[in-house]
Amino acid sequence: MRLSSQTFTRFSPSSYPNMTSGSNSLMWFRKGLRIHDNPALEYAAKNSTHVYPLFVIDPHYMKPDPTAFSPGSNLAGLNRIRFLLESLVDLDSNLNKLGSRLLVLHGEPGEVLIRCLKEWDIKRLCFEYDTDPYYQALDAKVQSYALESGIEIFSPVSHTLFNPADIIQKNRGMPPMNCLSFSKIAGEPHWLSSSLSTTPSVIPPVGDVGNCEISEVPTVEQLGYDGIQEDEPPVFKGGESEALRRLSESTKDKKWVATFEKPNTDPSAFIKPSTTMLSPYLKFGCLSSRYFYQCIKEIEKEFKNHTSPPVSLLGQCKGQFVTVE
Secondary structure, eight states: OOOOSOOOOOOOGGGSSSOOTTEEEEEEESSOOOSTTOHHHHHHHTTEEEEEEEEEEOHHHHSOOTTSSSSBOSSSBHHHHHHHHHHHHHHHHHHHTTTOOOEEEESOHHHHHHHHHHHTTEEEEEEOOOOOHHHHHHHHHHHHHHHHTTOEEEOOOOSSSSOHHHHHHHTTTSOOSSHHHHHHHHOSOTTTTSOOOOOOSOOOOOOOOTTOOOBOOOOTIIIIITTOOOSSOOOOOOSHHHHHHHHHHHTSOHHHHHTOOGGGOOTTOOSSOSSOOOHHHHHTTSSOHHHHHHHHHHHHTTOTTOOOTTTSHHHHHHHHTTSOO
């Protein structure tokens, strides 16, 4: 998969301490549904015999709710669920190109993860850090078991430009209340001077899955949404491949990127968008916010009189990507 003409080589084996060589790794996908700039996936692939890329279909998020305001579950509309499933299909396709595949299981994620850690003799558990309270509770449950079992845990902050905890600490324990104060406190991301990793050349194959009932990515009909009419037809097709295509299209006009000014946009303009239309891809991590930020930064270097934060595209990135939820 080609991201751009740039070459990114940030991560190397020496970047990762305490690596367990020649063992099984589990890569737990939640958000971060991409191959590019995915340090958890890259770490899982380093020196492993087998890598198990896993996504758990969680009824907490996916189960149809007939009492919901619009078609979908009590937490997500049907369009969002469809987008997620399309993103999983694309992720599976991209993993296949690297000699791997996405393993899909159904159930309560904490219970599923612990069963997989046992069944697959996992020595290294990798997943992208998530600030969502629901996932924080799940993480605590899974990490407790992993630590007791001597399983190495690698959970980097890569969904956002900054670690939210660092920003709050810099602001004396309080979150910044506006974009200007946030930009002043945050400064530039610490990783900006380094290039980002793109795609591993190969991912070790999936090993024996034992008695775990692996399925394909389900359709919305298979999840119980058969016959449900959506309020509006889907506007966005999910997936990393579509995210990178849209990024390429939206940044072709470098002058537009450099002179972007938030008040002068119309988010309802779909035929000729006045925004990047990349928000859903950033939310699900189909597109790396860090890679997006670097692309904008490189374009702004070519223009002396580009717009400035908070109204510039770079300023909007900083404001949105401290927590992409």
